[in-house]
Amino acid sequence: MNRLQGRLSSQNQHIVIVLRVMILLLLFTVCRLIFLAFNFHMFNIQHFSSLLMVLLSGMRFDLSAIIIFNAPFIILSLAPFPFRVKKWYRLILSILFFTINGAALMGNCLDCVYFPYTLKRTTADVFDLVSIGGGGDFFRLLPNYLADFWYIFAIWALLMLALIYLYNCTKGVLLPVGNRLTFYLKNTLYLAIVLIVGVIGSRGGIQLRPINIISAGEYTTAQNIPLVLNTPFTILQTIGSEQLEIKEYYANDNVLKDIYYPVHQYHNQPDSLQKKNVVIIILEGFSKEAMGLGNDTLDHSTYKGYTPFLDSLCRLSWSFPKAFSNGKKSIEGIPAVLASLPNLMEKPYITSSYAGNTINSLPILLKPYGYQSAFFHGGTNGTMQFDAFASLAGFDKYYGRKEYGNDADFDGNWGIWDEQFLQYTSHTLSTLKQPFVASIFTLSSHHPYAIPEKYKGKFDKGTVEIHESIGYADFSLKEFFAEASKTPWFSNTLFVITSDHSSATHYEYYQNSLGNLAIPIMYYDGSERLKGQSEIITQQIDILPSVLDYLKYPKPFFSFGESVFQPSAKHFDICYFNNVYQLIYNNILLQFNGEKVLAVYQLSTDPYLRNNLINDPTISYLKQESLIKAILQTYFTRVINNQLTAKP
Numbered sequence: 001m002n003r004l005q006g007r008l009s010s011q012n013q014h015i016v017i018v019l020r021v022m023i024l025l026l027l028f029t030v031c032r033l034i035f036l037a038f039n040f041h042m043f044n045i046q047h048f049s050s051l052l053m054v055l056l057s058g059m060r061f062d063l064s065a066i067i068i069f070n071a072p073f074i075i076l077s078l079a080p081f082p083f084r085v086k087k088w089y090r091l092i093l094s095i096l097f098f099t100i101n102g103a104a105l106m107g108n109c110l111d112c113v114y115f116p117y118t119l120k121r122t123t124a125d126v127f128d129l130v131s132i133g134g135g136g137d138f139f140r141l142l143p144n145y146l147a148d149f150w151y152i153f154a155i156w157a158l159l160m161l162a163l164i165y166l167y168n169c170t171k172g173v174l175l176p177v178g179n180r181l182t183f184y185l186k187n188t189l190y191l192a193i194v195l196i197v198g199v200i201g202s203r204g205g206i207q208l209r210p211i212n213i214i215s216a217g218e219y220t221t222a223q224n225i226p227l228v229l230n231t232p233f234t235i236l237q238t239i240g241s242e243q244l245e246i247k248e249y250y251a252n253d254n255v256l257k258d259i260y261y262p263v264h265q266y267h268n269q270p271d272s273l274q275k276k277n278v279v280i281i282i283l284e285g286f287s288k289e290a291m292g293l294g295n296d297t298l299d300h301s302t303y304k305g306y307t308p309f310l311d312s313l314c315r316l317s318w319s320f321p322k323a324f325s326n327g328k329k330s331i332e333g334i335p336a337v338l339a340s341l342p343n344l345m346e347k348p349y350i351t352s353s354y355a356g357n358t359i360n361s362l363p364i365l366l367k368p369y370g371y372q373s374a375f376f377h378g379g380t381n382g383t384m385q386f387d388a389f390a391s392l393a394g395f396d397k398y399y400g401r402k403e404y405g406n407d408a409d410f411d412g413n414w415g416i417w418d419e420q421f422l423q424y425t426s427h428t429l430s431t432l433k434q435p436f437v438a439s440i441f442t443l444s445s446h447h448p449y450a451i452p453e454k455y456k457g458k459f460d461k462g463t464v465e466i467h468e469s470i471g472y473a474d475f476s477l478k479e480f481f482a483e484a485s486k487t488p489w490f491s492n493t494l495f496v497i498t499s500d501h502s503s504a505t506h507y508e509y510y511q512n513s514l515g516n517l518a519i520p521i522m523y524y525d526g527s528e529r530l531k532g533q534s535e536i537i538t539q540q541i542d543i544l545p546s547v548l549d550y551l552k553y554p555k556p557f558f559s560f561g562e563s564v565f566q567p568s569a570k571h572f573d574i575c576y577f578n579n580v581y582q583l584i585y586n587n588i589l590l591q592f593n594g595e596k597v598l599a600v601y602q603l604s605t606d607p608y609l610r611n612n613l614i615n616d617p618t619i620s621y622l623k624q625e626s627l628i629k630a631i632l633q634t635y636f637t638r639v640i641n642n643q644l645t646a647k648p
Contacts, residue, residue, distance in 0.1 A: 013077060013078055013084075013187070013190065014078060014190040014193070014194050016077075016170050017074055017077060017078065017194060019170045020097070020167060020170055021063070021066055021067070021070070023163065023166045023167065023170075024062075024066045024070070024101060024104075024163075025059055025062055025063060025066065026166075027101075027105060027159055027162065027163060028058075028059075028062040028065075028066065028104075028105075028108065028230055029055055029058070029059065029062070030159065031105060031108035031109065031159070031230070032054075032055065032058055032062075032108075032227065032230065033055075034108075034109070034112055034155060035108065035111060035112050035115070035227065036051075036227060038112040038113065038115075039112070039115055039116060041508060041511050042115070042116065042119075042223075042511055042512070043223060043224050043226075043227050044221060044223050044224060044610070045224070045227075050220075053219065053220070054219075054220060054224060054227050054228055057216075057219035057220065057228050058227070058228045058229070058230065060204050060205070060211065061204070061211065061215075061216065061228060061229055061230055061233045062230050062233070063201050063202075063204075064201065064202050064203065064204050064210075064211060064233060065104065065230055065232040065233040065236060066101075066104075066232075067198050067201045067202040068202050068236055069100050069101070069104055069232055069236075070097070070100060070101070071198070071202075072096065072100075073093060073096050073097050073100060074194065074198060075191070075195075076093060076096070077093055078187065078190055078191040078194055079191070080184050080187035080188045080191060094167070097167065098160070098163070098164065098167075101163060102156075102160055102163075104231075104232040105156060105159050105160065105163070106156050107122060107231035107232050107235065108230055108231045108232070109152050109153075109155055109156045109159070110122070110149075110152060110231070111231045112152060112155075113149050113152055115226060116504050117328065117329075117501075117503065117504070118328045118329060118577070119226070119328050119513060119516055119577050119578070120226055120234075120328070120577040120578045121226050121229050121230070121231050121233075121234040121578070122231050122234065122235060123234050123235060123237075123238040123346055123347075124235050124238040124239040124240075124346075124347075125238065125346065125347045125348055125351060126235070144413060144447075144448045145447075145448075148447070148448055212237050212579075213225075213229065213233075213234060213237050213238075213578065213579040216228040216229050216578075216579075217579075217580070217593050217598050221598070221599060221612060222513070222578065222580045222582075222591040222593075222598045222599050223512065223513060223599075223609065225578045225579075225580065226578055229578075238346045238347075244345055244354075244636050244639060244640050245636065245640075246633070246636050246637050246640055247594070247629070247632050247633040247636050247637075248633065249629035249630070249632070249633050250629070250630065250633060256630055256633060256634065259626055259627060259630035260570070260627060260630035260631050260634055261634075262558055262559055262560050262634055262638070263556055263557070263558055263646045264545055264556065264557055264558075264559055264562075264563070264646075265554075265555065265556040265557070266545075266548070266549045266552075266553070266563060266566065267549075267552045267553060267554045268554060269552075269554055270554050271554075272552040272553075272554050273369055273551055273552055273553055273554060274550075274551050274552050275369065275370070275371075275434075275435040275551075276435065276492055276493060276494050276525075276550075276551060277434055277435050277436050277437070277438075277489055277492055277493035277494070278362060278366075278435075278436075278437040278438070278493070278494050278496070278547055278551070279429070279437075279438045279439075279440065279493055279494070279495050279496070280337060280338070280362075280437075280438070280439045280440070280495075280496045280498070280543065280547075281439075281440045281442070281477070281495060281496065281497045281498070282333065282334070282337055282439065282440065282441045282442070282498060282499065282500050283310075283442050283445070283473060283477070283497065283498070283499045283500070283520070284330065284441065284442045284443050284444070284445045284446050284473070284499070284500060285445045285446055285466060285470070285499065285500070285501065285502070285503035286307070286310075286445065286470060286473075286499035286502075286503070286519060286520060287499070287502035287503050287504075287505050287510060287516075287518065287519065288323070288502070288510065288515075288518035288519055288520060289305075289502075289505045289506065289507060289509075289510040289515075289518070290305055290306050290307055290466075290467065290470045290503075291305045291306075291307050291310060291311055291314070291520060292304040292305025292306075292307065292308070292311045293305070293310075293311040293314050293315070306459070306460055306462055306467045306468075306470045306471045306474065307470065307471075307474040308474065309474050309475065309477055309478035309481075310474050310477065310497070310520065313481070313497065313522070313524060314520070314522050315531075316524060316528055316531060317497070317522040317523055317524040317530065317531065318522065318523040318524075318530045318531065318532050318533075318534065318564070319520075319521070319522040319523075319532075319533050319534075320521050320522070320533070320534055320535075320536065320538045320564065321533065321535065322535060322536065322537045322538065323498075323518065323519055323520060323521035323537075323538050323539070324517040324518055324519065324537070324538075324539050324540075324573040324575075324584065325499065325500070325501045325502060325517050325519045325539070325540055325575070326342040326343065326539055326540045326541055326573070326574065326575050327342070327343045327348075327501060327575060327576075327577075328501050328502070328516075328517075328575075328577060329348065329500075329501060330384055330441075330500040330501065331348040331350050331351070331384045331385075332348050332349070332501070333499070333500030333501050333540060334350070334384075334386060334389060334441070334500065335349045335350060335359075335389065336539075336540035336541050337439075337498060337500070337540045337541075337543050337544075338361050338362060338389075338393050338439055338543075338544070339359045339360060339361045339393055339544065339644075340360065340541040340542075340543070340544040340545065340558075340559040340560050340561050341359065341541065341560065341644070342539075342540075342541050342560055342574055342575065342576075342635070343575075343576060344574070344575075344576045344581065344631075344632065344635050344636075345576070345639075346579075350384070350385050350388075350389050351385070354639050354640075354642075355389075355392070356392075357639065357642045357644050358642060358644060358645055359392065359393065359558075359644045359645065360544070360557055360558045360559065360644065360645050360646070361393035361394050361544070362437050362544055362547060362548075363393060363394035363395050363396070363437055364393065364394035365548065365553065365555075365557055366435075366437050366551075366553075367394060369435075370435065371435050371436060371437050372396055372432050372433050372435075372436040372437075373394065373395045373396045373397070373436060373437045373438065374395060374396060374397045374398070374399060374428070374429070374432060374436065374438045374439075375387075375390035375393075375395040375397070375398050375399070375438070375439045375441075376399045376400075376421070376425045376428070376438065376439065376440045376441065377398075377399075377400055377415070377440075377441040377443065378400065378401055378404060378414075378415040378416035378417075378418070378421035378442075378443055379400060379401060379414050379415035379441075379443050380400065380401050380402075380414070380415055381398075381400040381401060381402045381403075383400075383414070383415070386441065387400060390439075395439070399424075399425070399428060400415070401415045401416055404416050404420075404421060404424055409421070411443075411444065411450055411452075412450065413446075413448055413450060414443045414444075414446055415443050416443075417444060417452055417476075418442050418443065418444040418445075418472065418473050418476035418477075419452070419472075419475070419476040419479055421442075421443075422440070422442070422476050422477065422479065422480035423479065423480065423483055425438075425440055425480065426480055426483040426484045426487070427483075429484070429487070429489065430487050430489065434489055434492065435492075436489075441500070442473050442476070442477075444469055444472055444473050444476065445466060445469040445470045445472070445473040445503070446469075447465075447466075449465050449466050449468065449469040450469065451468060451469055451472040452472075455472055455475075458471075458472075458475075459471030459472055459475070462506075463506040464503075464504045464505065464506050465504065466503050466504055485526075490526045491526040491527050492526060492527070493525075493526040494523065494524075494525055494526075494530075494547065494550060494551070495523070495524040495525075495526065496521075496522070496523055496524075496543055496546075496547065497520060497521075497522050497524065498519060498520060498521045498522075498540060498543065499519040499520060501519070502516055502517060502518060502519055508608065509607060509608065512608060512609045513577075513582060513589075513591075513609065514584070514589055514601075514603065514607065514609055515607070517573065517575060519540075521538055521539075521540070521542075521543070523546065523550070523564075530550075534564065536564060536567070536571040537571045537572055537573055537584055537585070538564050538571060538573075539561060539572070539573040539574070540561075541559065541560045541561030542561035542562055542563065542564055542571075543561070544557075544559050544561065545557070545559040545561050545562055545563040546561075546563045546564045546565060548563070549563035549565045549566065550563075550565060555646075556646040557645075557646050558644055558645045558646045560631070560634075560635065570585070570627065571585075572584060572585035572627065573585075574628065574631055579593060579594075580592070580593055580598060581593070581594065581628060581632060583624055583627060583628040583631075584603070585623070585624050585627055586623060586624065587602065587603050587604050588600060588601070588602065588603065588619075588621055588624050589601040589603055589609065590621055590624040590625065590628060592625070592628050592629075594632070597614060597621065597625055598614070599612045599614055600612065600613045600614045600616075600619060600621045600624075601613065602619065
């Protein structure tokens with residue numbers, strides 16, 4: 001009996017667990033308020049009552065994440081064994097508690113600054129990005145992030161100090177164990193009760209299905225969903241979630257095809273193809289806001305933007321003021337631009353289990369007509385697996401930092417400076433046999449937004465940190481065109497200029513789920529015979545069909561998008577974030593969670609998305625709802641069944 005003597009908290013251990021869960025709920029709520037403070041302009045919190053609703057409903061998701069993350073700690077704390085009162089065991093429990101919850105708090109803190117780039121809470125695909133980050137990109141750049149966002153780590157440290165203090169406050173005075181049989185029976189009962197309550201808490205209640213990311217839409221608007229959620233919860237919910245399920249909105253295939261069909265053929269004559277070169281330039285992080293041209297919505301008559309060359313090129317191109325991305329990450333933008341594949345699932349297509357599917361791409365479709373192809377990206381080979389995707393997409397050659405072969409021009413972060421690498425690209429293109437198709441992906445306008453020392457002070461620093469580096473990237477693009485225009489292949493080339501995604505913005509118009517997707521898309525013919533501006537809605541996945549249409553490609557091909565040269569086509573934009581699918585079509589922005597419509601906005605009168613008209617009987621959104629369901633059913637069926645090409 002003496003060996004069983006020990007000390008226990010004067011509060012029963014199960015009460016201690018409850019108190020510590022409450023401490024974590026408090027700190028998660030503090031994190032939510034900090035997250036809101038950093039990103040207040042991204043959400044729609046008009047009254048204290050709406051904030052209170054967000055905080056209270058968010059606790060349901062916090063409790064679920066806290067219980068799941070802390071399950072090992074809870075079970076080990078309540079294990080009905082006398083040695084749990086030993087100092088060494090309690091020390092192990094303390095280390096386990098602080099490690100688990102330190103990581104959870106860190107996730108919440110990091111999303112305060114990461115959210116503006118993705119418009120969603122971080123999900124499990126972040127681990128893929130770290131692991132495929134390109135030959136150590138992540139670890140090489142980590143010191144830069146630590147330096148630039150030191151205040152986030154300071155906030156995290158303060159939260160950890162609070163956690164340690166409050167944890168120690170629950171230790172209380174220790175008492176003897178007492179009778180062995182009573183100890184075992186009582187603590188086994190406590191453990192069973194806590195486990196039952198824990199299971200209920202982890203699934204968010206006793207409802208039929210556990211809560212998930214979609215469940216946040218029950219409490220707030222789609223715009224505020226990230227505020228209700230927490231980062232540990234979204235990571236937990238998306239681990240191993242890449243396996244898709246076929247949607248069955250339409251039982252009749254003919255009805256489905258009448259609404260939406262991804263196989264196209266614009267020209268029928270076998271010899272109709274115009275063998276022009278195609279160069280697709282993808283500008284890292286270029287938001288529409290950064291351009292001076294076409295920003296009338298800002299109502300700033302003196303607004304000049306940060307892209308003087310891109311503005312001048314836009315005047316000589318076929319351009320689109322209503323152009324949008326299909327995602328918020330580079331790893332999502334590349335398949336959209338080059339293979340007309342939007343990312344409508346949680347994991348990026350490139351890192352999903354479907355990445356090995358047979359796909360259409362411009363190099364694959366044009367190769368039978370004698371086209372050579374090359375992909376240019378000055379980053380470290382392997383970054384974001386762009387080189388692997390380039391191979392999958394049929395590019396003959398990949399030119400990266402390794403092929404450039406001169407690290408004297410390495411920017412110290414991502415790869416070769418844009419100016420030098422674009423000059424190298426122009427010279428390399430001149431060695432290719434015509435016709436050729438090439439993709440160029442810039443990199444300098446990416447965090448940490450460095451520019452060469454010799455250009456410090458040359459470019460406007462603007463109102464957001466990225467603006468100076470956008471000025472440098474625009475200058476580098478100008479130098480590229482100056483060099484390329486001297487070559488014999490230039491006048492026989494169709495250039496497509498776009499962005500992989502938008503970046504941090506300054507004006508309110510570009511800080512909601514409409515404006516935050518706005519990017520440049522323009523088509524420039526080196527012979528300068530393609531000029532004008534179109535008011536149709538276009539998106540990244542429209543680039544492949546538009547190029548093929550312009551070249552008069554004669555065969556059927558697969559594309560989730562539509563050609564901008566087909567005025568009668570359904571022109572829309574579709575994207576996915578926060579478990580919400582968003583469609584922009586016919587002046588309506590519709591948000592859909594896969595089961596029901598969450599929000600409807602009239603863009604002509606409400607570009608800031610302030611008035612959800614879902615309950616307005618005068619607004620009809622049947623066409624939009626039918627189209628998004630048809631797109632989703634087609635997408636999931638085709639991706640799951642590896643049907644991403646047009647059959648002969």
